[in-house]
Amino acid sequence: xxxxxxxxxxxxxxxxxxxxxxxxxxxxxxxxxxxxxxxxxxxxxxxxxxxxxxxxxxxxxxxxxxxxxxxxxxxxxxxxxxxxxxxxxxxxxxxxxxxxxxxxxxxxxxxxxxxxxxxxxxxxxxxxxxxxxxxxxxxxxxxxxxxxxxxxxxxxxxxxxxxxxxxxxxxxxxxxxxxxxxxxxxxxxxxxxxxxxxxxxxxxxxxxxxxxxxxxxxxxxxxxxxxxxxxxxxxxxxxxxxxxxxxxxxxxxxxxxxxxxxxxxxxxxxxxxxxxxxxxxxxxxxxxxxxxxxxxxxxxxxxxxxxxxxxxxxxxxxxxxxxxxxxxxxxxxxxxxxxxxxxxxxxxxxxxxxxxxxxxxxxxxxxxxxxxxxxxxxxxxxxxxxxxxxxxxxxxxxxxxxxxxxxxxxxxxxxxxxxxxxxxxxxxxxxxxxxxxxxxxxxxxxxxxxxxxxxxxxxxxxxxxxxxxxxxxxxxxxxxxxxxxxxxx
Amino acid sequence: xxxxxxxxxxxxxxxxxxxxxxxxxxxxxxxxxxxxxxxxxxxxxxxxxxxxxxxxxxxxxxxxxxxxxxxxxxxxxxxxxxxxxxxxxxxxxxxxxxxxxxxxxxxxxxxxxxxxxxxxxxxxxxxxxxxxxxxxxxxxxxxxxxxxxxxxxxxxxxxxxxxxxxxxxxxxxxxxx
Numbered sequence: 001x002x003x004x005x006x007x008x009x010x011x012x013x014x015x016x017x018x019x020x021x022x023x024x025x026x027x028x029x030x031x032x033x034x035x036x037x038x039x040x041x042x043x044x045x046x047x048x049x050x051x052x053x054x055x056x057x058x059x060x061x062x063x064x065x066x067x068x069x070x071x072x073x074x075x076x077x078x079x080x081x082x083x084x085x086x087x088x089x090x091x092x093x094x095x096x097x098x099x100x101x102x103x104x105x106x107x108x109x110x111x112x113x114x115x116x117x118x119x120x121x122x123x124x125x126x127x128x129x130x131x132x133x134x135x136x137x138x139x140x141x142x143x144x145x146x147x148x149x150x151x152x153x154x155x156x157x158x159x160x161x162x163x164x165x166x167x168x169x170x171x172x173x174x175x176x177x178x179x180x181x182x183x184x185x186x187x188x189x190x191x192x193x194x195x196x197x198x199x200x201x202x203x204x205x206x207x208x209x210x211x212x213x214x215x216x217x218x219x220x221x222x223x224x225x226x227x228x229x230x231x232x233x234x235x236x237x238x239x240x241x242x243x244x245x246x247x248x249x250x251x252x253x254x255x256x257x258x259x260x261x262x263x264x265x266x267x268x269x270x271x272x273x274x275x276x277x278x279x280x281x282x283x284x285x286x287x288x289x290x291x292x293x294x295x296x297x298x299x300x301x302x303x304x305x306x307x308x309x310x311x312x313x314x315x316x317x318x319x320x321x322x323x324x325x326x327x328x329x330x331x332x333x334x335x336x337x338x339x340x341x342x343x344x345x346x347x348x349x350x351x352x353x354x355x356x357x358x359x360x361x362x363x364x365x366x367x368x369x370x371x372x373x374x375x376x377x378x379x380x381x382x383x384x385x386x387x388x389x390x391x392x393x394x395x396x397x398x399x400x401x402x403x404x405x406x407x408x409x410x411x412x413x414x415x416x417x418x419x420x421x422x423x424x425x426x427x428x429x430x431x432x433x434x435x436x437x438x439x440x441x442x443x444x445x446x447x448x449x450x451x452x453x454x455x456x457x458x459x460x461x462x463x464x465x466x467x468x469x470x471x472x473x474x475x476x477x478x479x480x481x482x483x484x485x486x487x488x489x
Numbered sequence: 490x491x492x493x494x495x496x497x498x499x500x501x502x503x504x505x506x507x508x509x510x511x512x513x514x515x516x517x518x519x520x521x522x523x524x525x526x527x528x529x530x531x532x533x534x535x536x537x538x539x540x541x542x543x544x545x546x547x548x549x550x551x552x553x554x555x556x557x558x559x560x561x562x563x564x565x566x567x568x569x570x571x572x573x574x575x576x577x578x579x580x581x582x583x584x585x586x587x588x589x590x591x592x593x594x595x596x597x598x599x600x601x602x603x604x605x606x607x608x609x610x611x612x613x614x615x616x617x618x619x620x621x622x623x624x625x626x627x628x629x630x631x632x633x634x635x636x637x638x639x640x641x642x643x644x645x646x647x648x649x650x651x652x653x654x655x656x657x658x659x660x661x662x663x664x665x666x
């Protein structure tokens with residue numbers, strides 16, 4: 001068969017597709033949506049339950065037969081021995097990226113490995129509450145990028161847990177978290193019996209038993225109310241050890257009628273940090289009709305504060321607004337493990353001030369005029385010579401650190417010039433919020449004889465889903481004075 | 490130094506100009522949509538995939554090298570998005586583009602041989618299906634296919650050959666163009 005014939009056969013098989021004119025407009029509109037980085041795949045639990053029930057009834061024996069062909073994976077019981085040494089196997093940044101800063105002691109440590117010809121996946125920790133399941137994974141697989149998807153699915157005793165999911169790198173190569181925005185259903189023993197299926201791996205499944213951490217119901221949120229022309233039914237309003245979770249069914253609204261502003265949460269310092277937001281229809285797409293497409297299920301989760309806070313939950317839409325105020329206690333201190341040395345390091349004010357002119361836009365909108373550099377200058381390590389600048393700065397009473405260091409794999413530092421550099425923004429003390437590649441210009445390198453100066457320009461991307469703005473751009477000039485404690489390391 | 494319109498648009502887009510980015514991307518959308526249609530089972534999924542892919546391309550445009558070609562870069566993202574959608578099961582969030590009952594997706598083949606081939610195509614591993622869709626549904630040259638897949642032209646041909654054999658469409662010599 002020649003290529004022309006092959007082409008004709010494939011065209012016939014796939015069918016001819018005419019480009020929908022509305023797609024250009026929809027794509028432009030999509031760009032403007034400040035939607036969190038999600039992997040939307042939810043239809044809604046109801047549809048999944050129905051589908052699974054039908055499939056199970058019709059094909060139960062065959063499915064069981066299919067399952068039995070999977071290589072049996074190791075079964076791990078919970079090891080409720082969380083202690084600060086968990087940070088030795090799961091770095092603190094992983095907890096921060098996954099939105100579990102307030103629940104580090106509730107993460108169960110695992111060490112389960114699956115391999116294939118290309119590499120391995122190791123489950124290193126897991127956490128579950130009624131709103132979400134978080135897995136910490138380490139892999140040597142080539143996932144097609146730093147945040148490439150891993151071939152995994154999660155189910156419990158009742159079948160696939162169908163909810164939107166998010167995930168991503170945690171800052172370390174091969175380190176991932178996978179967060180499912182739906183909680184598991186515990187068995188009679190009070191534990192969730194989860195099966196993690198990894199296509200193409202041996203074993204193909206891990207079985208793990210996990211305690212489902214309890215949540216507290218927010219009683220002040222009414223179960224049902226009218227929102228203008230819409231009717232809102234609250235499915236869940238709860239506080240888990242890690243998030244504030246609200247799930248609602250909105251009758252009268254289609255998915256596109258809703259958005260993050262439909263259900264928002266603010267505290268005294270401003271909008272709470274969104275961990276998950278999904279809006280989905282309540283039936284499979286194929287069953288949508290003119291009647292039922294105006295029914296939308298929203299699942300939203302926000303990171304709970306590390307201190308006691310008063311929140312305002314705001315519903316907007318259908319021509320109406322409804323607000324509910326409620327208080328959330330500080331997280332249980334026993335749920336947070338002390339991080340080694342956290343309180344022992346130097347304070348931002350221990351470092352001398354330096355004049356800066358760095359404009360930040362996005363997550364922070366400010367101009368840094370005073371910084372407190374913690375790193376300044378060039379140094380040589382195993383990967384070559386780099387130039388680093390890092391500084392503390394304060395915005396509205398919160399300290400952040402911003403760091404830049406030249407990438408020696410792109411170009412070794414060899415004196416003043418413009419270099420490709422890695423940039424990171426941390427919330428004190430160790431929560432990495434943004435990461436990116438910038439152009440760092442070193443105008444003056446005084447080699448410890450005076451101030452170093454330069455400029456920077458670039459954009460950092462959000463890490464995980466714990467902050468709202470997807471980007472932080474930085475531009476302007478910097479100065480720093482090298483000192484005994486200020487080498488790049 | 491003279492800067493072409495495309496280079497200027499790339500510069501503007503890299504500086505954060507969304508309109509410049511869309512000017513660059515818009516001419517590629519029909520082909521991106523065809524790619525998604527070839528990779529996914531329904532037109533609505535293809536629309537979702539293109540929207541998400543362009544959104545991700547914009548979000549990560551800072552990583553786009555000025556001297557690189559936009560088409561293979563965007564197609565790579567679309568292909569990755571199709572893979573992600575396939576992994577995410579048969580349900581999806583409806584993101585504003587409604588396909589109500591009564592609206593019909595693209596006509597599927599009624600010829601049994603074409604229907605069988607369609608089924609066999611969807612059973613191929615993602616990478617093999619992708620190389621066939623790029624080469625024979627989008628009519629790209631093997632050089633362009635290779636650039637999209639990030640592999641050598643020889644490897645792209647070899648992958649296409651294996652995929653065609655699997656579909657029992659045993660090819661004669663594969664041309665370069």
